[in-house]
Amino acid sequence: MKTLIEIWQEKRERALLNKSFLAQNNKFVQTLRAKNAKKLDVKANAIHEEVFSAIDCLKCGNCCKSIPPILNETDINRIARFLRMKPSDFKIQYTRIDEDSDTVMSYSPCPFLGEDNYCSVYEVRPKACREYPHTDSFEFSKNLKLHAANSTYCPAVYHILERLKGATDL
Ligand code: SF4
Numbered sequence: 001m002k003t004l005i006e007i008w009q010e011k012r013e014r015a016l017l018n019k020s021f022l023a024q025n026n027k028f029v030q031t032l033r034a035k036n037a038k039k040l041d042v043k044a045n046a047i048h049e050e051v052f053s054a055i056d057c058l059k060c061g062n063c064c065k066s067i068p069p070i071l072n073e074t075d076i077n078r079i080a081r082f083l084r085m086k087p088s089d090f091k092i093q094y095t096r097i098d099e100d101s102d103t104v105m106s107y108s109p110c111p112f113l114g115e116d117n118y119c120s121v122y123e124v125r126p127k128a129c130r131e132y133p134h135t136d137s138f139e140f141s142k143n144l145k146l147h148a149a150n151s152t153y154c155p156a157v158y159h160i161l162e163r164l165k166g167a168t169d170l
């Protein structure tokens with residue numbers, strides 16, 4: 001039986017996770033706006049648990065390979081201390097300012113991602129990495145557009161949205 005990651009990879013390889021898929025998912029999340037937000041958050045959280053219990057992120061790592069995480073000052077100070085660097089040197093070596101004026105990791109794949117998909121700064125990783133993909137915070141309903149976008153990057157988000165599409169109790 002194919003794993004959830006393999007199902008997602010197959011769709012990606014067959015170019016099924018393209019712009020029109022994103023447009024469809026954007027349309028789908030719009031329909032979720034009409035739902036009771038609390039009920040949706042509880043349902044999404046339950047599906048999140050279900051999907052993540054069947055997905056091993058170490059066999060994927062696509063978020064770390066494709067999306068440079070945002071870093072706040074606390075993240076920078078914490079990671080720099082861990083690496084025994086000055087925060088100012090860390091900023092020069094590892095960060096850049098993106099088009100939204102956020103400070104992000106300077107390139108993708110992330111410089112701290114190993115070939116085995118382990119994060120070498122895992123204990124002190126940025127808040128954005130700890131919270132990704134934002135589907136278990138009981139604030140699912142506040143990030144609908146983001147989930148649609150993430151469904152093309154993250155197999156877990158893809159499957160969470162697919163299961164929500166089939167939910168009859170919302
Ligand atoms: S800091 Fe770690 S968790 Fe965050 S993107 Fe880099 S490798 Fe991934």
Ligand code: SF4
Pocket residue numbers: 055056057058060061062063064132133153154155156157
């Ligand atoms: S993209 Fe999603 S499934 Fe893949 S490692 Fe990141 S959080 Fe896990």
